[in-house]
Amino acid sequence: MFKLNLKIAWRNLWKNKGYTLINVLGLSIGMASCILIFIFIRYQMSFDEGFKDQDRIYRMVSSWDYSDGNQFYSQGVPIPITPAVRDDFSPYIEKVSAIQNSGGIVKVNDQHGKEKVKSIENVFYVEPDFFEIFNYKWLSGNYESLKEPNHAVLSKEMAKKFFGNWNDALGKTINYDGNLNYIITGIIDDVPENNSVPLRIMLSYKSLKDRNLNNWGSVSSASESYFKLKRGIKIETLSEPLRLFIKKYYTEKAPGKEGHIFQPLADIHYNERFGNFSGRIMPKKQLYGLMVIGLFLILTASINFINLATAQAVSRSKEVGVRKVMGSQRGQLVTQFLTETFIIVLISLLIASVLTEIALPSMQNLFNAKISFSFFQHPIILVFMFVLVVCVSLIAGFYPAVIMSGFNPALAIKNKISANTGGLGLRKVLVVVQFAITITLIIGTLVILQQMKFIREQPLGFNPTAIAMVDLPNDSLTVERFNRFKAQLKQLPGVEEVSFCRTAPSSQNNNGSSFAYNNSKDADFQVNAKNADEDFLKTFDLKLIAGRNLSKSDSTNEFIVNETLLKRLNVAKPADALGKMISLGGQKKPIVGVVQDFKNKSLHESIDPIIVCSRIERYYYAAVKLNAKQMMTTMKSVEQVWKSNFPEFVYNESFLNDDINNFYQGEKIMGTLFKVFAGTIIFISFIGLFGLISFVAAQRTKEVAIRKVLGASTIELVRMLNGSFLIMVFIANLVAWPLAYLFISKWLSGFAYRIDISIWPFALAMVISMAITLITVSIRSYKAAAANTIDALKYE
């Protein structure tokens, strides 16, 4: 029986090659997208998983509440907090460990003392307790030695990089930051990429020298603190001790009210408020968004299937009738039709797997993540594919199976089942649903692209084009070479301006400081201090609206402020601020200029109050404005000059435009995803539509022929066949508009600078959807209307 059903299924699929192709194409593309989305989500959900007692691991993070209602969060904590927690929370926590991120030059010498490796590396100072909290896999050695200064643990990859073979590394030394040698006393297996703490080089915490070691008032995102709860203790138990703890240690008055939060390890990868060392954050709502898109895709493809299957049902009514006459039961027929669907879905799955494999590299590229489509590595993918096949088979197959198996045999064997049996109404509803989804995505895509364009074209308040940001090694020795280096740079042909500064005007690296204006007490908000030399305004093309530029100096003698700062201080006229004194970091100096507002962060955020002042010890970049026509050659000479000035360091450059574009990496990914998936859904929907109109045209051949004999023109016939489809797509537009409006207004609210929602994306989506519908259905209906009349009539 099964064999026979299979035969019928196969012969039917073959007979209706066109519909089969549409179904298989739609389903396989839909399923491939779903698999890709699943793989990606699985990868994202795998972050920070697999540690022993991971439910008990927490990270301590910081928050500040300002009196103006603003809140500020940091992944970091004051450095002295870890020893304090160790003492004060000992009844509740098993272990606590500080971890300090740093970066610098690691050098390794061969046995003759000759420099073998010199590279910029990311390092972590960790306490040995860190390894009590996180059970990494140790290949050799142990973490005991980290109790003493000047020891190091390497990952396998790093050991291999420095010493060729990781087995050789134990006992050897590396030099970090020029002044200290560290003995390798342990090797851990490589920490997988899906980890929020990308450990590669770990140094004794005791070797850390930081000016803030005892400073409770300074928080850097480079200083994190992790702890493991004692077994059986609930995290809520710690809130009262935490309140007392904060009261005990934060004794000085600060503009923001300090607070701390215990962040579960499982939250670190998803929480946007706090960063992490890996720099990879994936907000859960984006994952949910992707899930919804995946669901939409598979729904669209399933709707194609349902529509074509119910439309085709009539042609199989005779078979159903005959089978029933011979004694088949309804259940047997349902099973038979579901089996057919299952076969199609299975074939689609095979094609989908191939498509997935093909699309994977571009996906990895887009997300910059090592996602893999391997069943052996992740058997869960296989489970997902199985569930997908079963679900799709049921969604797509169940309704048509019920309809077809329900035919009255007495009518079916006489071919009296009309084409409208099997849910003409439902078919229309499904088409509307399908197109509502499609149109929502079209509108979403249009708005995202429009917003991205808006951001790109947003005046930043400065000119970021052709500016190279070159790393500037800054210590007591290199500072003395700054003047010579700058002079040499300026002489290079192709270099137009040079400014040494802490950051570019727009940067992700921002810090707040307390300050006082005009002899009053500390302002109730913080100011973003940008340290830069006198060429800063010229290089970045910043506009002064009052006063003058900074004069040349290595230390802070005067301030330039931005408009926002004056607004926050309620100073109406910029000129009024000139000459007023500002106290900042122990310096009390006058304001000499007011600079027009420029965007200092990504456009998700509004502009900070800003102070610009000179301070040579804080210059970390040389901003080089280049002649746009000869950038590449000029950069080569810049690199040469740099190397001759700082031979012991490693050269690193980036272009400001790229840096700024990187602010919008998330949006770029969103945009690309939407473009790709909207395209996919449009494609699936329209091949479905094509299948449906083909069917309608075939079914109404006789009617068309009779009308033609009675004098209808081809155009009139095309119009008749198209009519209902255009109406359905029109209704779909009406359904999609409010949905799309909700979605985009929510998305846009995440930007401080955003486009106003206008009617245009909606109207355009309508025009696009109606136009494609018209073209799709007309191709087919024209063929039907222009066909030879007599053929249709003489055959009965």
Next chain:
Amino acid sequence: MIKIENLEKVYKTEEVETTALNGINLHVAAGEFVSIMGPSGCGKSTLLNVMGLLDKPESGSYKFIDTELLTLNDRERSNFRKRNMGFVFQNFNLIDELTVFENIELPLIYNKIPAGERKRLVNEIIERMNIVNRSGHFPQQLSGGQQQRVAVARALVTKPKLVLADEPTGNLDSAHGNEVMELLCELNETGTTIVMVTHSSHDASFSNRIINLKDGHVISEKINKSRNEELI
């Protein structure tokens, strides 16, 4: 073998009610060949459908040997049908996607006959119907007469007690039509009960008894003497 009493069937659409069967009484003895005749719309096809358990009447009784069939549920009806009845239709109703052999095999599969036995039975009937060289063909590759032979073969392969034929020659020319009628006669002679709906008095002349229906009533019954004499 069949006792039908007071059978009523009404078709309802939104606007009209049509009484297709209006108190039909009909007895068919085992081994009989009965023709049902009447004008279009007289209810003869409905009667045949009810007899074949393809349609349910509003009221009345339908006893097959001693079983009342109208009280059966769906599952029981299809089980009863597949064990006891064979059907021949005017438009043959062969499944286009199956070969001749597979079409004939289908009822055996529903009767859960083992594969070896199925093969034997199908080959036997194919031989008897003289369509051996066609067994691998698809229905569209056969002439109308050949298709109807396959349909008859399919109706007979389960050795049903009752064969119901709905205008079996309606789509055939007279030569092919006669062939099919002779086939049915042969079958009747071997003991199978046949009930046939037909328009053609020529076809009806092959049967033992002719029943005339009009507006859902039996208006006359006629014993076909010539055929009965032949039998004697």
